[in-house]
Amino acid sequence: MELIPHSDGTWSMERVxxxxxxxxxxxxxxxxxxxxxxxxxxxxPSPVAPTAELPxxxxxxxxxxxxxxxxxxxxxxxxxxxxxxxxxxxxAHGSKVGGAVYYQIxxxxxxxxxxxxxxxxxxxxxxxxxxxxxxxxxxDSDLDAERWMAMLQSEIYSIIMEFLVRKVLxx
Numbered sequence: 001m002e003l004i005p006h007s008d009g010t011w012s013m014e015r016v017x018x019x020x021x022x023x024x025x026x027x028x029x030x031x032x033x034x035x036x037x038x039x040x041x042x043x044x045p046s047p048v049a050p051t052a053e054l055p056x057x058x059x060x061x062x063x064x065x066x067x068x069x070x071x072x073x074x075x076x077x078x079x080x081x082x083x084x085x086x087x088x089x090x091x092a093h094g095s096k097v098g099g100a101v102y103y104q105i106x107x108x109x110x111x112x113x114x115x116x117x118x119x120x121x122x123x124x125x126x127x128x129x130x131x132x133x134x135x136x137x138x139x140d141s142d143l144d145a146e147r148w149m150a151m152l153q154s155e156i157y158s159i160i161m162e163f164l165v166r167k168v169l170x171x
Contacts (some may be wrong), residue, residue, distance in 0.1 A: 001156075003163040005087040007023035009109030009166050015161070016092070016103040023153045024089045024105075031082050038128035043078070044071050078121050080101060084114035084141060112168045119164075126154045 002014045016024070035038035047066045048059050086109060092103040107115065126132060130150040143151075 001159075002068075003160065003167070005163075005167040011107050011109070011164075013105040013107075014102075016105060017100050018103075019094065019155055021089070021094075021103045021155045024085070026153065027085055027089070027118060027122050027157075028082055028158075030150075031078070031118055032128050033121075033125050033128075036124070036125060036129045039125040042124050042128060044074060054153075057077070078117065081114040081117035081121070084111050085118045088115075109168070112164050116161055116164050116169065119161045123154050123157050126150045 001016045001020050003011065004014060005011045005059060033043055048054065048062055049069070052059070054062070056171055088107050092105045094101050094103045096102075130147045132147070132151055132154060
């Protein structure tokens, strides 16, 4: 995959392999924290610090307000970001080069934030759901196929995020 920034603020992914395209197409499932308590807590953390010394009624009120007024908006924003990525990936054009199929995905500048959000959300969920190591952690030697694919998917998302931060959203 080649990540290319353009002078007009748009960017593209060119020579995207079928495997890379598949990993991008799987982003909605990867970003869905349903059933993964660790991912839910990471994406929608409590507004009350564990060390806060608040009266229980006040803490409950803060938590209730958070769940009622803030968390729904976060969920909508995350879903919208994922939908943006899905639409961009869905508009990819493929072409056969030699014996392989490669895709090109052209992305408007205004979608960069949505891509960062969706990719980050997917990486967090993948790491919690599949117990992937932190950046400095060692991976288990007895890696099953599902965890290996999750790790590969997370790495692809990480590469795209780094490109976006450095070349599209950065100075």
